[in-house]
Structures are given as C-alpha cells and as structure tokens.
Amino acid sequence: MPTRDVHATTASALTALTALLAAGLALAAPAGATAKVSAPTPPKFLSAAELPPHPSATWTADRVKDGVPEELKFCLGAALPGYDSRYRAFRTDLDASARQLTIVAGSDAKAKALATRLNKEIRSCPTRIEGSDPEIEAELKDYGTLPVEEGAHVYGLHTETSYGATDISLLSVGRDGHTVTVVDWGQLGGFAGAPVAAFKKTTTTAVNKLY
Template sequence: MTNRWRRTVGRLAVGGALVAAAVMTGQSAHAAEMPGMLEPSDMPPDPFSEWQYAGSGMKDLWYCQRPGSPLPEENSWGNDYSTPETAAGYQRVYVLPSEAEAVALTGQLDAAFTGCEAYLEERRPDVDVTYNDYGLVDVEEGAHVYGFGWDGSWSRQNYLASVGRDGNTVTVVGWESNWGTAPVDAFKETTRTAVAKLY
C-alpha cells in the first residue's frame, strides 16, 4: 500500500496561513531522493505581482489527462504556484525505476498534450480550442513545450505546459493565466530551469 505523506520544501505566509510548498505522493522500500524543483521566482515574470507557493490540489495535466491514464504515485512530487491575482502554475516530478520507463512516461505525457485540443473539444463542443506546438528545449534528454487555450466568458484563458526528462526522471510544468498573450519564451526558460534543477 502506498504511504502518502507530505514534505515541506518551503513555507510562505498567505492570508495568515502557512502553505506547504511541496507534496510527495509516494514512499516505498525503494524510495528515491527528491530531485531539485522550481522556486516561485523561476516561473515566467508576472507584470502585476510576484509568484508564491500555493496550496496543493491542481490538476497534474490541467484539463488534458484522459480517464484511464493514471500517473505514477510512487516517487512523485509536486509544487503549485500562483500570483495573487493573475496566474497559476505547477510542477510535477516522477522518478521511474528505469530510463526505459521514464521514456514511456514522457511519451504518455506528450500524447496527452498533443491530443488536448481534440479531447477538450469532445468534452466542450461549444468551445473553440486553439493548440500550438512550441517545440523543443535543448536541456538534458530534452523537453517539449505546448500551448492551448480558448475564449472564456470574459477573457482569454491561456495555458502552457512542458514535459522534460533527465535520465529516469520526468518533470511536467504548467502555467495558466488570462493574459492576452502567453509568455512562451519565458516559459521555455522556466522549462529549461526545471529540467536542469532535477540533478
């Protein structure tokens, strides 16, 4: 049975409450050491306010994870980030038993994002979803950046996501806001930092 436990990497006072900055979702007899993870300041600069750690609970793949495609629980960690008003983000890290399994997970995650436009339009045929492949980031075994979004009731919702790998470790990073234009170049640097910080 998986033993779920919480590990605090950093704490930040928000509204008088302490918010845990990282969650480890799996611990076993072969527990891996937690890789390095992004700090809030590593997220794309926000024109209105500073990034901070946020409470856990964001969807790992935003809206792109189809039912029946679970992500690993053993040796996995997560951070959520937010600005007070305009943006949110996350990082998830998965340490696999072998590099081959990490390659397979990377393929699963890439497929989730490349298929996100079709999946969202299946669920919400009234919404016109746009999708962009923003290409590769040259870091360790590589990373790939994706974008999607739609016009909401009062603003444009933009999402960026990336999948990167270093050996047997895979990371996913997400950014979301109702900015008019997604900060693709800055997010690529965030992705580069995320993969480089793993080890």
C-alpha cells in the same frame, strides 16, 4: 603426544573454528544490520523566483505535495495511474497560476515511454476539450523542443468559450534520466500575451534542477 600438547591442539582448533563461524555470520548478515541504506535523493522543484516574471504581481510557492494537481488531470490524467508523483503549485494575487509535477519512474526506459505518452496526451487534449463541451473551442501550438538533459517539449493551449472567456496555458514535458517533469503556466488571455521565451527558460531550469 603429551597430554598438555593434545589440550593445546584442541584449544587452537576451537579458536580457529570460532573465528570461522564468526566470519561466516558476518558475511551472512543483511546489510541493513550494520549500516542504513540511504534513501534516493528526491527530485528538486522550481522556486517562485524561477517562474516567468509577472508584470504586476509576485509569485508565491506552495509546499510540495503528493499526487497530481487538479488542473492537469483532464489533459494528462490518463497517462499517470501507476506512478508516484509529487507537485508544487504557484500562485499570484491576480489571474496567473502555475504548477510543476514530477514523476520518478523505475528506469530510464519507463521514463522515456511516459514522456512520450504525456506529449501525446497534450497534443490530443484540444480534441478532448471540445468533445467534452461544445461551447468551448481549443487550439494547440507546438513551440518545439529544448536541448536540456534528455530533452523537453513546449506547447501553448488556448481555450475560448461561446460567451467570450479565454484562457491561455503553456505546458512542457521534460526528462532527466528516470524522472519526468511537467510544468504548466496559465492565465486569462490568448497566445499574444503568453511569455513563451520566459517559459522555455523556466522549463530548462526545471529539468536541470531535478538532480
């Protein structure tokens, strides 16, 4: 074989080997080296306008924060360790206030188990309230389920002290896939003054709005 043919063959082989090595390096490179992976979309929260209308006050929404609102820790705190959660608080210039808590679980199955546990904690909360303070009587009403996404459940919780102070809360637990949300509304008074129908609408909106 002529010398120039040997040189040409060697050059062609080196070119082919270089191309193969380059292709192999490209395949072995981590995905993050060429493109950034988008962060998961966080769940959305209610706006002030989506809460049950107050007859004589305007709702104001705080910014979304990490953690669990103090108002929910007594009834629900035992079910929440180990989960990252965020919440938004709502207030009026009178006695009404509200909160929305969201927890993103690692899977649909974990979120389903968490929702089941939260419902259980709400149902047992009156007994724990009375056990923690003999001066308080607590009563729970079950307002049933809502057909939204993977479902939601609504409750009313009334407390009365021995000196006559009364508070009413509406709570709901809803789930959309791997995310659970809890909505809590409260003010002074009893069951008769609770806006149950409007709160059910707010809960449906909260679950639908997550994603």
